[in-house]
Amino acid sequence: MRRSILALVSVAALIFGACGSSASPTPSTGGGGASPGAGGSAGAGGSPGVTSGTAVLSGWQSSPAEGNALTQTLLGFQSTYPNIKVDYQPVAGDYPTVMATNFASKSVPDVFYVDAAYASTWIKDGFLAPLDSYISSTGFDTSQFFPGYASIFKGTDGKTYGLPKDGNTIAMAYNTDLVTSVPKTMNDLITLAQSLKGKSGLKAPMCLNPGLDRGLAFLYAQGGSLLSDDGKTEQIDTPASKAAVQWYMDLFKNGLGQTNTQLGDGWCGEALGKGDVAIAFEGGWLKGAMDAFPKIKWQFAEMPTGTSGTKVTINYTAAYGIGVDSKNKDQAWVLMQYLTGPEGMAKWTEGGIAVPSRSDVAVPAGFEIIVKGADYAKPGSGFMPGYPDVQKAFGDEFLKQITDKKYDAGPVVDATKAKIDQVLASQ
Amino acid sequence: MTSTTMGRGRAAPAHRIGARREALAGYALVAVPMFLFLVLNIGSILYAAFISVWQWNVRTGPVKFLGANNYLNALKDPIFQSAVGNTFYYTVVWVPLTMAIALFLAVIVNQKIRGRTFFRGAFYFPSIASSAAITTIWIFIMNPYGLFNQVRGVLGLNPLFSLIGFGPNQDWLGDYHTAMNGVIILNAWTTSGTFMIFYLAALQAIPNEVYEAAAIDGAGAWNMFRRITFPLLRPGHFFVATVGLIGGLQLFDQAVMIGNVDGAPANSLMTLVLYLYNDAFKRLQFGQAAAVGVLLFVIIFTATLIQRRIFEGREVGA
Secondary structure (H helix, E strand, C coil), rough: CHHHHHHHHHHHHHHHHHHHCCCCHHHHHHHCCCCCHHHHHHCCCCCCCCEEEEEEEEEECCCCHHHHHHHHHHHHHHCCCCEEEEEEEECCCCHHHHHHHHHHCCCCCCCCECCCHHHHHHHHCCCCCCCHHHHHCCCCCCEEEHHHHHHHEEEEEEEECCCEEEEEEEEEEECCCCCCCCCEHHCCCCCCCHHCCCCCCCCCCCCCCHHCCCHHHHHHHCCCCCCCCCCCECCCHHHHHHHHHHHHHHHHHHEEEEEEECCCCCCCCHHHCCCCCEEEEECCHHHHHHHHHCCCEEEECCCCECCCHHHHHHHHEEECEEEEECCCCCHHHHHHHHHCHHHHHHHCCCCCCCCCCCCCCCCEEEEEEEHHHEEEEEEEECCCCCCCHHHHHHHHHHHHHHCCCCCHHHHHHHHHHHHHHHHCCCC | HHHHCCCCCCCHHHHHHHHHHHHHHHHHHHHHHHHHHHHHHHHHHHHHHHHEEEEEEEEEEEEECCCCCHHHHHHHHHHHHHHHHHHHHHHHHHHHHHHHHHHHHHHHHHCCCCCCHHHHHHHHHHCCCCHHHHHHHHHHHCCCCCCHHHHHHCCCCCHHHHHHHCCCCCCCCCCCHHHHHHHHHHHHHHHHHHHHHHHHHHHHHHCHHHHHHHCCCCCHHHHHHHHHHHHHHHHHHHHHHHHHHHHHHCCCHHHHHHHHHCCCCCCCCCHHHHCCCHHHHHHCCHHHHHHHHHHHHHHHHHHHHHHHHHHHHHHHCC
């Protein structure tokens, strides 16, 4: 009897001991975002040439070629700034998940990639250090970044939390054997697609994305939008936007386009490469991917102009950022201003692995159209909080409509409006 | 306890010391895994319950006390509701289906037939293959231009399929009506081997005399299965059903591989665990993710209790 009481007590002690140690964090230990010590040196330090030490650099790595390009860039940095040693630690696996665990343990790299898709969340949650004092104290020229890229990494407080490391815009990629006259307008595109319909070997004229991933470019082109200019109210539930969504959906209805899964392909680049379609809408990443399909001759062209009458497309980008908990912020800034400056970015992009996000960097061969688009592209992600949820609401309903062959834009607009309203209300 | 030791006279104290030492050694040995279990399992469950009532920043911890709001927000979210629906649908269809296949296979390979070892190996094989590899193969097979659609075309089965509304290039895993059934069939195929092993063990525990007696009474094969094998397998059924239920409610990897993390197509592959994952790592709303985790715990716990009650009830009746 006594023994079992003893056992119970010890078990209870273990439970409370375990909870006590793990459940102890209280609001006071967390601190409201300001990190002690390290953050203080922001204004004074970070001057290139004087600072020495180590900077840990992290990011995802899409391909070995990308790793090589970064290594070359870092060698360039090393020869210009021999006092700072760069410790490059690429993250394998799901990057945002790995970084979330790093933020939780407050052990983050000094410089790391920040994708546009989750930049606003990371800024809002206080993971990133503002860069304004570094930019002003070292006189770093940010005016050459394409505004469509740079705007994504500004917080609601107006501060800059990241500098775009490169960028991509969506363009029209077409098979040059099948498309002889390049469509300039959306009407031309429809005429062309009609003429390609039923052509032998083609499963469909175009590979289209059943959602905002690419659909947003068409929505803008046809005069629609998601948000008002001040970003405070939804604009999807307007006649113009609704008509634009319907126009895009009718491409599926009229057999002018299919989704990659309907075509049996992993993505639209594969569909173009395998000759399943003649036209796909992708960014600069398509170029490297098409090396796997040497038989297909293809080319980029600018997005056709729609009823909005102006050239428009969407962009995708990622930035370098410095963590609030980064230990070597001054060294991090020296590295960052090199990587996002004209010299480093030229090295990073010259191999054609990435496309510059600055207008004063030479355009690598084959990416002229992609960079041209950067002049007028609007952000394809990261322009509003909770955008992935909005994308999902739109995409889920859009896919239902084309799967069930109903092709009605109404429910898509309703679902998207409801989600935008919910997201804006929770801000 | 005292009354029994009293009668043993002088031997008692030595015996008691020995027993105590033995018990001490036992507790000492249990202490390490018990400590890890309490900290890593029970501790994190309680911690998750604590997080679930806060708006939680992964870097700084609690931001704002929300009480039950994380729970209410999840319950109100239509995507959460479809995640619950999908998860239950999957479990309710997949568990009995897999049990039936597994029992069928187990009965077959329990016979004294030629090549029995080969069949046992062959039926078990899909279970040892990596789920990532086998799911990828499944995606290829069910592709609109994949093996399945090609084969049914060659066999002339397409008119039959068009009768129930499927075209020749039906996108089985990309159509939100059929995607979940695709996952159910995949997992029934891959898991039935494991369940078969469980059933095989249970089958071999049934004493032969029972069958002999039945044979003398003139029972046929079907009657023997229905009246003897099936009821005597009750412990096997309970074990397989419980393991299946818990596994089914935690469906994740196949759904992610086929439909990506957002449960595509159109939420048809959104499961509870996937919803939790999205809340935590895509939205960084750890408070709500913890709330979903607690709800999942409650759901699995309740379902297991109900199941236990059903099996126990039968035992009393029988």
